[in-house]
Amino acid sequence: MGDQDLTWQGTFARWDRRLFDAVAQRHWPGADRVLPRLGRAANHGVLWGGAAAAIAVFGSTRSRKAALRGAASLALASATINTVGKLSVRRARPLLDGVPTVRRLTTQPWTTSFPSGHSASAFAFTTGLALEAPGWGALLAPVAASVAFSRVYTGVHYPSDVVAGAALGVAAGLVVRRLARDVEEARVVPGDERRAVGAPALPDGDGLTVVVNTDSGTAARAGLDSVLDRLPKAELVECAGPDLPAELAAAAARSKVLGICGGDGTINAAATAALRAEIPLAVFPGGTLNHFALDLGLAGAEDTCRALAAGHAVRVAVGRFTPGARPAPRHAADDPAGEGTEAGYFLNTFSIGAYPELLRHRLRWAPRIGGGPAALLAAWRVLRAEHPVALRLAGRPRKVWLLFAGNGTYHGTGPTPRRRDSIGEGLLDVRMVYGGGRPGPRLLAAAFAGPLTRSPVHTATKLRSLRIADIPEGTPLAYDGEYAHAPSAFVLDALPHALTVYRPH
DSSP states (O other), X not given: OHHHHHHHHHHHHHHHHHHHHHHHHSOOTTHHHHHHHHHHHXXXXXXXXXXXXHHHHHSOXXXXXXXXXXXXXXXXXXXXXXXXXXXXXXXXXXXOTTSOGGGSOSSOXXXXXSSOHHHHHXXXXXXXXXXXXXXXXXXXXXXXXXXXXXXXXXXXXXXXXXXXXXXXXXXXXXXXXXXXXXXXXXXXXXXXXXXXXXXXXXXXXXXXXXXXXXXTOOTTTTTGGGHHHHSTTOEEEEEOGGXXXXXXXXXXXXXXXXXXXXXXXXXXXXXXXXXXXXXXXXXXXXXXXXXXXXXXXXXXXXXXXXXXXXXXXXXXXXXXXXXSSSOOOSSGGGOOSSSSOOOEEESSEEXXXXXHHHHHHXXXXXXXXXXXXXXXXXXXXXXXXXXXXXEEXXXXXXXXXXXXXXXXXXXXXXXXXXXXXXXXXXXXXXXXEEOSSOHHHHHHXXXXXXXXXXXXXXXXXXXXXXXXXXXXXXXXXXXXXXXXXXOSSEEEEEEEEEEEEEOOX
């Protein structure tokens, strides 16, 4: 048995060396310039760290989450390679006799050859990114493959070293995804929102209409295929994005409770309909990130069904932006219609500046070139912006690269933080990156500075309301991931305990 193992190992080593020599002997036009430099750029994960930083600063919320997953996958792969991997198989580096001098690295690695750390890092980052944002993953996959191939091309690794490193990188990405899911499930912890009195109990679903946005989630995917078993008298309606507002308004008019299945933008539209009809909202998380549902304490459709059957609900705050110089009436049903002053609402976040600009460009280009390339091109356009947004804040002229307002106090540093413990306090978490210089350095500085009120770059404060005026025509705004054009003036404010939402006690 031992002789057979040695024979197999010898055969494998010969094939590995033959493939290595074949790469060394073949002429690859243009590769002598590109591949050695690409390999050097990936030293110590610098290439992937730069990619993660760019995506985190200029990407969407989902892209930032993907970049974090990629960085965590890289860290896990690197730690595994440099401990278990390199110490377990002490394989010598290939001899460089057949490798052209122009390809060789100036400084040769001193560590053992198996497995390839560069390949592991490249595939770990790309896998972690792709599992959360496939468009970005597809965009960077050729770069990762090129980095891995460069290690054979420059003569520092055998092909099997690269394949093993890539496999370990993919495995690290899968492990991080599993761990991240566990963390997200642990994050589903109800806050201290006020209990709603008088929310109807619907043990069989009678009086409930659930509208499903098929563009963001389907009934089967969100677990709604079992909702009718629990709530047999509930009405289930599927519709596409363009028909969603009218369908929600009609459902709210004929129901005791309005149910919604979709992502944060879809839930925003349903909350607006529920506010105007003055009825409770039942949320069935069916989007990609489900920020509102997670912060509320809903893990899935089963939680919502239990709350509906028992009549358990809470009162949550809602952010609002009202065109004009004065806020709208306190009750959504009193908003005047047809006068251009109807208020808009946000459950999570509102922003003006760099993020809405990026969202505008990405939505414009994504149908033609795909989501990943569109996001990259949009980030490039935002980085090249010459002027911040000039406006008037609370009567004072200001220039900002980004104005962020959260519905409730968010945790974390930087201009766009991530998580909150309660949606009931009725405060706006306002963060601004002031204009001046170029947008890239300013946004990066703000991301690392944190909410420092004395920072010349970034400020953070808590407000009940904020008047914003003299906004240039065509300025975009974003709220809960949706995009629109800003009016010339509006008031941001928070409505405490404005919306009733079902949640188990």
